[in-house]
Amino acid sequence: MKRGTEGKRRPVTIHDVAREAGVSRGTVSRVLNGGHYVSPAAQTAVNSAIRRTGYVVNRHARSVITGRSDSVAFLLTEPQERFFEDPNFNVLLRSCTQALAAQDIPLLLMIAGSEAERRRNLRYIAAGHVDGVLLVSSHSGDPVVSDLQAAGVPVVACGKPLGQRTRVSYVAADDRDGAREMVRYLYASGRRRIATVTGPADTPGGVERLAGYRETLAECGLPADDALIAAGDYSRDSGEAAAELLLRRSPDLDAVFVASDLMAQGVLDALARAGRRVPEDVAVGGFDDSPAALSTRPPLTTIRQPWDRISTEMVRMLLAMIRGEESAAVILPTELVRRESA
Amino acid sequence: MKRGTEGKRRPVTIHDVAREAGVSRGTVSRVLNGGHYVSPAAQTAVNSAIRRTGYVVNRHARSVITGRSDSVAFLLTEPQERFFEDPNFNVLLRSCTQALAAQDIPLLLMIAGSEAERRRNLRYIAAGHVDGVLLVSSHSGDPVVSDLQAAGVPVVACGKPLGQRTRVSYVAADDRDGAREMVRYLYASGRRRIATVTGPADTPGGVERLAGYRETLAECGLPADDALIAAGDYSRDSGEAAAELLLRRSPDLDAVFVASDLMAQGVLDALARAGRRVPEDVAVGGFDDSPAALSTRPPLTTIRQPWDRISTEMVRMLLAMIRGEESAAVILPTELVRRESA
């Protein structure tokens, strides 16, 4: 008897609502699905019956018929655990969850860290258990992209997927333009030996931000100098190592444009250890405007990536594709955030 | 015609498999659900038919009958966005996802940051769309706990939920014992003026770690001194402020036990600004062993929370409750991680 109270009561079905409203189940279903071809009277009766009974649709039963699951996967392809250390990832995941929730669509989180997980997730997705996937993948030529497309599943990537043979929808910040704006700002504040720490050459941020840096140097009439360029992998430690290399090769540098805030943290540490004051001796500009940018000393001047808009656009685009629209790409503008490091 | 290639092919059903294997659909279903009452011959025929056809079960159709969804929610109740800044949260979310994936159970991520979201998520969950929920809530007396229980949904919390009238299952690290171990270690290394920065008084970590600190002081014969205790809210900034307060009130302190690594970061900054060397002048011990502990200068000596085990246990326990087992609590041991700050 005790258990009976705790246990789930028999859920109310469309049948109960129909009886309560004095109509057929078909009519109830019609108001549930948009209310077309339903008289105002029936409409009202059904709605109030729904309220009285506390009815809520059984999505599984619906899915069996419609063939859609009304759910979406957030798929993370990342052998490195880097994404989870990256504050950017958090805000992306959070805003996607919320943008989807606003449409009453649950987000299934999937992580493909190994080949086995990749296969499992792919099987799940290809079986039609989700209507589409929000993809976060940093690999150039990641096979998961084409596998998904081959399975006929709508996909929207975060950032432009590199090395794909086919067109894939994506939403990205304007990396190149953001880099330009930062370097211009550094130049405008009087810096003339502007170095850069890049991201990996097989990521869009790695190539585009470097391109923006180079363009702006040329535009400002500053000489191109490879001794001012060091590569990182977006991790904090790689930023630190890159800065040490830069200081050795170009001790006269007076600014560094770093392709991510996390790496900029490392750069700041290396600079401090080398006895350089920031921003007096060396100005440092980051990229992302992640929470990390606020916790550095001094706080980081950086380029904000519009993560909220990125997620909103990803969700909007994916939903459109699920509805049958064509693929597309959206590039969102970035914004310079002035703090104290430059 | 082009579209035809891209579009989803008609999915293969249990019917196709039955025909291919030369048995009835009932038999196919039986092998799918454990293979009881199936002859080895039929077993083999069906399995190979499944392989040939690439059949994968339609979970929705199954759910309509079984009443289970074979999915689980990860529910985050957090108006502050603190959890997403906290590296601990990431590893928890990641390991839960993977522990679940190993059982082929998808994780639905839900965030209840506002009252409206809380209601929506609750409605979704109560409608039986998930079989159980993994709850991450930091609020003392969070109503979501009782709402979930009232709906008859199995729940396992991360950390002991404070201020609940009913029993709720949870998995937690042994906060008190971890605190004891750290303070003992500080004492053993010769410190005698050991301060502490606590977490909020309405969180388990806030009360238990402080209790462990107090007990150990007494056990070591050190006097209790409220001037050595300052409160934080787990944020980095609060750690910094607490350390400043402590330095003002007890300039002679020679060690600080900080109830989280993130706060310890702030403490380290405040100490550096005050010209105290770590660990020479002041030893600093953290709690969590989050990624943050590695990025401080010097790297943080801390107490490791066994997040992998916590997630594994949470998942195991939730699955057991879904199967009908009683609720329970699991306390997992922590471990001292020696690095350079103490």
Added chain:
DNA sequence: CTGAAAGCGCTTACAG
């Protein structure tokens, strides 16, 4: 506009 009926893909007693 609306009811009766068929059917989605699956599971589960029920007879054998």
Added chain:
DNA sequence: CTGAAAGCGCTTACAG
């Protein structure tokens, strides 16, 4: 051990 049948909760042509 196995097939035929009923049924899960819902949607959707199909007649009116």
